[in-house]
Amino acid sequence: xxxxxxxxxxxxxxxxxxxxxxxxxxxxxxxxxxxxxxxxxxxxxxxxxxxxxxxxxxxxxxxxxxxxxxxxxxxxxxxxxxxxxxxxxxxxxxxxxxxxxxxxxxxxxxxxxxxxxxxxxxxxxxxxxxxxxxxxxxxxxxxxxxxxxxxxxxxxxxxxxxxxxxxxxxxxxxxxxxxxxxxxxxxxxxxxxxxxxxxxxxxxxxxxxxxxxxxxxxxxxxxxxxxxxxxxxxxxxxxxxxxxxxxxxxxxxxxxxxxxx
Amino acid sequence: xxxxxxxxxxxxxxxxxxxxxxxxxxxxxxxxxxxxxxxxxxxxxxxxxxxxxxxxxxxxxxxxxxxxxxxxxxxxxxxxxxxxxxxxxxxxxxxxxxxxxxxxxxxxxxxxxxxxxxxxxxxxxxxxxxxxxxxxxxxxxxxxxxxxxxxxxxxxxxxxxxxxxxxxxxxxxxxxxxxxxxxxxxxxxxxxxxxxxxxxxxxxxxxxxxxxxxxxxxxxxxxxxxxxxxxxxxxxxxxxxxxxxxxxxxxxxxxxxxxxxxxxxxxxxxxxxxxxxxxxxxxxxxxxxxx
Ligand SMILES: Nc1ncnc2c1ncn2[C@@H]1O[C@H](COP(=O)(O)OP(=O)(O)OP(=O)(O)O)[C@@H](O)[C@H]1O
Ligand SMILES: [Mg+2]
Numbered sequence: 001x002x003x004x005x006x007x008x009x010x011x012x013x014x015x016x017x018x019x020x021x022x023x024x025x026x027x028x029x030x031x032x033x034x035x036x037x038x039x040x041x042x043x044x045x046x047x048x049x050x051x052x053x054x055x056x057x058x059x060x061x062x063x064x065x066x067x068x069x070x071x072x073x074x075x076x077x078x079x080x081x082x083x084x085x086x087x088x089x090x091x092x093x094x095x096x097x098x099x100x101x102x103x104x105x106x107x108x109x110x111x112x113x114x115x116x117x118x119x120x121x122x123x124x125x126x127x128x129x130x131x132x133x134x135x136x137x138x139x140x141x142x143x144x145x146x147x148x149x150x151x152x153x154x155x156x157x158x159x160x161x162x163x164x165x166x167x168x169x170x171x172x173x174x175x176x177x178x179x180x181x182x183x184x185x186x187x188x189x190x191x192x193x194x195x196x197x198x199x200x201x202x203x204x205x206x207x208x209x210x211x212x213x214x215x216x217x218x219x220x221x222x223x224x225x226x227x228x229x230x231x232x233x234x235x236x237x238x239x240x241x242x243x244x245x246x247x248x249x250x251x252x253x254x255x256x257x258x259x260x261x
Numbered sequence: 262x263x264x265x266x267x268x269x270x271x272x273x274x275x276x277x278x279x280x281x282x283x284x285x286x287x288x289x290x291x292x293x294x295x296x297x298x299x300x301x302x303x304x305x306x307x308x309x310x311x312x313x314x315x316x317x318x319x320x321x322x323x324x325x326x327x328x329x330x331x332x333x334x335x336x337x338x339x340x341x342x343x344x345x346x347x348x349x350x351x352x353x354x355x356x357x358x359x360x361x362x363x364x365x366x367x368x369x370x371x372x373x374x375x376x377x378x379x380x381x382x383x384x385x386x387x388x389x390x391x392x393x394x395x396x397x398x399x400x401x402x403x404x405x406x407x408x409x410x411x412x413x414x415x416x417x418x419x420x421x422x423x424x425x426x427x428x429x430x431x432x433x434x435x436x437x438x439x440x441x442x443x444x445x446x447x448x449x450x451x452x453x454x455x456x457x458x459x460x461x462x463x464x465x466x467x468x469x470x471x472x473x474x475x476x477x478x479x480x481x482x483x484x485x486x487x488x489x490x491x492x493x494x495x496x497x498x499x500x501x502x503x504x505x506x507x508x509x510x511x512x513x514x515x516x517x518x519x520x521x522x523x524x525x526x527x528x529x530x531x532x533x534x535x536x537x538x539x540x541x542x543x544x545x546x547x548x549x550x551x552x
């Protein structure tokens with residue numbers, strides 16, 4: 001079967017500004033993403049995770065290599081690759097409903113259809129009753145739910161998420177993981193998800209990729225063979241703990257490298 | 262201030278043991294008004310505002326009713342009210358006010374429309390910025406009052422010359438401030454909209470413009486305040502109507518109280534437009550102000 005997204009020897013060098021040396025952020029990464037896969041990327045801080053994701057989104061220029069979506073090479077951002085940022089990416093002048101319809105409006109969809117879709121996704125992320133609230137009236141967790149609904153409503157081929165729960169408190173974060181898992185089990189959307197959190201990476205994923213310290217390469221590619229639907233009880237399951245042990249070791253090595261620099 | 266903060270710390274720690282409740286609260290309340298950005302009650306705020314006006318009026322009355330100052334230099338408050346009344350009843354002052362207001366609004370609205378468009382383009386597209394920005398920064402520092410003789414030479418002394426002064430005095434500041442405002446729009450918003458399928462002009466229309474709208478309205482409020490000062494300068498030179506014209510005529514006839522009444526009128530007009538704009542802005546952008 002053809003992969004949905006193919007990344008071929010992707011490399012990114014940031015030109016050093018004023019006498020600073022160039023920064024090699026992403027180093028010849030190869031990656032195949034199959035349809036319906038939920039992939040999490042785990043890596044130490046500054047290893048190039050965001051850079052990789054932003055290049056796939058088309059928000060950052062690559063230095064060399066190729067990226068294909070459905071065998072078409074990608075150029076620049078487009079609605080076929082939806083993105084959820086860490087925080088504050090909602091349009092503050094639009095209410096929840098209007099935020100979710102933003103992409104649909106770009107597609108010139110008729111208002112009736114737009115409203116229906118928005119209502120469905122508001123339901124999906126559990127925000128019924130908050131349709132006409134403005135972002136500043138919502139908690140951080142609710143804002144991220146709107147951001148997820150907004151990206152999904154556009155029906156992208158792949159959903160890119162850059163530490164979407166990184167700015168939330170721990171309790172909210174755990175609930176958001178369950179919510180996202182639930183959403184994925186219903187929609188089977190292809191997801192590329194970046195995180196610092198080992199438990200989060202296992203809990204959500206079909207595959208966990210571990211990146212090396214900068215320059216970012218793929219150090220390990222670990223399939224998570226745990227069936228769906230998953231619940232939070234999984235986090236004390238021996239299989240889960242085994243993955244956790246393995247990944248903690250891998251990520252620790254890389255973090256130590258960063259510390260020694 | 263340092264002592265104050267340290268004191269508060271100690272008071273808070275000690276109070277539950279020594280004296281729960283009242284005295285601690287009192288202390289905190291008393292200190293609120295010297296805390297940076299601390300809030301005060303509405304009553305206190307209004308009282309202080311009224312007191313400042315009352316003090317000014319009292320000082321003025323003391324100087325004028327006692328005859329310390331010659332009325333030629335500073336007439337008493339009642340003299341000014343009298344002459345204001347006379348201006349309206351005998352000299353059709355309302356016509357001058359309308360003439361002035363009309364000129365300000367014509368010049369200002371033209372400047373606002375053109376200035377916002379150019380400011381948005383400069384703030385959004387680097388090529389437009391490179392073309393316009395240095396030139397505008399240069400022109401902006403030329404005082405508009407110095408251009409008045411030139412404008413008169415070009416288009417005469419009619420209404421359009423006054424409007425041009427307002428336009429010229431306002432537009433460059435509007436352009437530059439709008440461009441800066443556009444630069445403060447969070448890049449996440451632009452990026453999010455690109456991943457939601459927006460085109461570059463779509464981003465300009467449906468992200469950059471609405472995101473900077475409250476800021477643009479605040480800029481409009483600020484610049485409109487300046488426009489009131491330019492109009493008087495324009496009307497002081499070669500004018501046959503308007504508040505500035507009344508002021509300069511009164512000076513020729515040594516009617517000091519008319520001059521002061523004219524000045525006060527402009528102040529009040531400025532205050533009213535400012536308040537109205539402020540209210541409109543709050544109403545228009547509930548997402549930006551308050552909850
Ligand atoms: N626009 C840029 N210009 C120059 N250097 C950059 C730029 N963006 C990122 N970098 C550098 O590239 C490297 C990778 O950055 P990136 O943001 O991708 O890391 P990350 O893995 O997402 O880190 P974090 O976990 O902290 O979010 C870092 O060393 C960073 O300093
Ligand atoms: Mg990052």
